[in-house]
Amino acid sequence: MPIPMDLQHASEDFERFLADARDTAGLATRNQAFTMVEGVLRTFRRRLSLEDAIRFAGVLPPVVRAIFVSDWDPEEARRPFTDVATMTCEAQGLRRHHNFAPASAIRDVAASLRRHVDEAAFDRLLGALPEGAAGFWAV
Template structure:
C-alpha cells in the first residue's frame, strides 16, 4: 500500500495552515503563529480527558495532530471551560516573553483551523466533548 497522501503532503499542508492562521490573525510571522496555535491547543486540551484529547487530535491534519499532543502532561489537573477572555490570558502564558498571540487568538486559530479540516466531522466530535468545547472552537 502506498504512503497515504496525508503523510506525504503533511509539511506543505501544515505550512498552508500556518500562513492562513498568520493572515487571519494579522501576524507577521509563521513562527509567531506556531506559538499561538500551540498555546491555543494547550489551553483547549487542559479541559479534556486523555481519551477526549486523542479523539480531538484525530480530527486534525497530521502535523497539527502532532502539535496538539506534543509535551502533553496527561497528569495535569483538568480545568473547566471559562470565558474566552480568561482562556486568552492563559494562551499568552506559553513562552510569555515571546508570545505575541492576539486578543482574538482562540477565534483566529478556530477560523483558520476550520478551513483545513472536515467541519462536519469536527462539529460532530465537538458535540460529544464536554460542555464548552464547541463554544471554544466557534469562529
C-alpha cells in the first residue's frame, strides 16, 4: 500500500497551515504562530478526557496531530470550558516571554485550522465532544 497522501505531504501542509495561522493572527513569524497554535491546542486538550482527545486528534492533519499530543501528561487534571478570555490567557501562558498570541488567538487558530481539515468531519466530532468543545472552535 502506498503512503497516504496526507502523510506524504505532511510537512508542506503544515507549513501552509502555519502561514495561514500567522497571517490570520497578524503575527510576524512562523515561530510566533507555532507557539500560538501549540498554546491553543494544549488549552483545548486540557478539557478533554483521554478518549475524547484521541478522537479529536484523529481529525487533525498529521503534524498538528503530533503537536496536539506532544508533551502530554494524561494524568493532568481536566479543566472546565470557561469563557474565551480565560482560555486565551491560558494559551498565552505557554512560553510566556516568547508568546505573541493576540487576544483573538483561539478564534484565529480555529479559523485557520478549519481551512485545513475536513470541516464536516471536524464538526461531527466536535458535536460528540463535551459541551463547550464546539464553542471553543467556533469562528
